[in-house]
Amino acid sequence: MTRALAGLALVATLGGCALPFGGRTESDGPAARPLPIAEQRPQTPRPVALEPSDDVVDRVVAVVNNDAITLGEVQEAIAGFRQENRGRLAVSDHELSRQFLTRLIDTRLQLQEADRERIAVEDSEVDEELIERMKRFGAASKADVEAMLKEQGVSMDPVKKRVRESIRISKVIRRKVTLRISVTETEIDRYLAENRQKLETGLTYHARHILIPPAGDSDSAWEGARIRTELVREQLVAEADFAELARQHSKDASARAGGDLGTLKRGELAPEIESQILSLGVGEISRPYRSPLGYHLFRLEEKETLEGEAVQRARQQVRDILFRQKYEARLEAWLKEIKQRAVIEVRM
Numbered sequence: 001m002t003r004a005l006a007g008l009a010l011v012a013t014l015g016g017c018a019l020p021f022g023g024r025t026e027s028d029g030p031a032a033r034p035l036p037i038a039e040q041r042p043q044t045p046r047p048v049a050l051e052p053s054d055d056v057v058d059r060v061v062a063v064v065n066n067d068a069i070t071l072g073e074v075q076e077a078i079a080g081f082r083q084e085n086r087g088r089l090a091v092s093d094h095e096l097s098r099q100f101l102t103r104l105i106d107t108r109l110q111l112q113e114a115d116r117e118r119i120a121v122e123d124s125e126v127d128e129e130l131i132e133r134m135k136r137f138g139a140a141s142k143a144d145v146e147a148m149l150k151e152q153g154v155s156m157d158p159v160k161k162r163v164r165e166s167i168r169i170s171k172v173i174r175r176k177v178t179l180r181i182s183v184t185e186t187e188i189d190r191y192l193a194e195n196r197q198k199l200e201t202g203l204t205y206h207a208r209h210i211l212i213p214p215a216g217d218s219d220s221a222w223e224g225a226r227i228r229t230e231l232v233r234e235q236l237v238a239e240a241d242f243a244e245l246a247r248q249h250s251k252d253a254s255a256r257a258g259g260d261l262g263t264l265k266r267g268e269l270a271p272e273i274e275s276q277i278l279s280l281g282v283g284e285i286s287r288p289y290r291s292p293l294g295y296h297l298f299r300l301e302e303k304e305t306l307e308g309e310a311v312q313r314a315r316q317q318v319r320d321i322l323f324r325q326k327y328e329a330r331l332e333a334w335l336k337e338i339k340q341r342a343v344i345e346v347r348m
Contacts, residue, residue, distance in 0.1 A: 062101060063345040064108040074100055101346075109338045111165055114172040121167045129163050177331045183322045191318045192306075199306065199314050201266050206301040207277045208242050208259040211252035213294030222290075229288040229295035236285045242299055251294070259299075278303065 062069040077100040078093060130142065139145045146156050192199065212229045214221040232249055236242055243258025250259055266274065273296070276289050280300040288295045306314050 069104050110169045114168040119171045121164050126164050181326045183319050188318045203304040204263050205303040206263045207261045208299045210246045210250040210297040225295050
């Protein structure tokens with residue numbers, strides 16, 4: 001039984017059974033996911049007991065429009081899942097059986113939709129997809145995989161069957177979901193306007209810094225620090241070398257590097273400090289800013305903004321976000337639709 005399950009695991013892993021919506025290409029949109037259990041119809045599968053004997057694997061555990069799903073198929077899916085997630089997930093087979101029977105029902109419905117749409121898959125497509133999946137096992141050729149399968153008593157045919165099914169599902173999802181989604185420029189503009197601050201979070205800036213602390217806690221000590229800072233600022237405005245003055249006067253850790261704070265992402269520094277820096281124009285020197293540490297001077301070296309190339313990258317990012325939102329909503333609606341018109345019987 002252990003040898004048989006190992007073979008099933010390899011078939012499931014290569015064939016994508018553990019992830020019923022596999023075989024996707026980039027143009028197909030985000031990976032499909034099954035409907036949440038709460039949104040399933042009353043026929044939601046109950047847990048399937050994984051019996052150790054080989055003579056029960058052909059027992060029918062569900063019928064989807066007269067198409068049977070056997071206990072062996074559920075075991076195969078779980079074996080593949082366990083193979084891919086060895087030691088990383090503490091989930092019982094009892095719970096996995098319920099989840100994977102639900103997924104297998106969804107997969108069977110999608111394959112039936114592919115039949116209705118007369119979607120075919122060429123042998124060359126299967127071979128190409130299989131080569132990609134083989135890379136996960138470190139196999140250099142199809143012969144290597146055939147040898148791995150043969151060692152566990154499994155032929156290439158069931159693997160190819162699973163790969164073909166996953167490609168057919170990708171194609172029917174592309175036809176029924178992906179190609180019916182569009183994102184307009186107006187929608188992108190609206191999202192940018194409403195989420196500009198969030199999108200700017202990942203942008204970078206480069207600044208320099210001088211810190212002049214007071215000689216004590218008295219008001220006169222703080223006033224002395226402010227005056228020294230103003231004098232340094234006057235020299236900087238007169239185009240003195242910032243790095244040299246930082247090395248002479250700054251007590252910040254950045255002094256040795258000429259006050260260079262390096263390239264920072266927005267959100268890395270304290271908000272009150274960052275706001276002082278980002279309010280500057282490139283090359284501008286800040287007014288003395290008091291913090292509990294002393295008086296600070298900042299110079300903005302450069303700042304990435306949502307302009308030019310950055311705004312084009314942001315627009316593509318927004319396009320991807322909006323596409324994914326629409327894709328997931330449409331996919332969920334489509335899955336719900338085909339499930340509602342199906343006849344599903346769970347025999348447990």
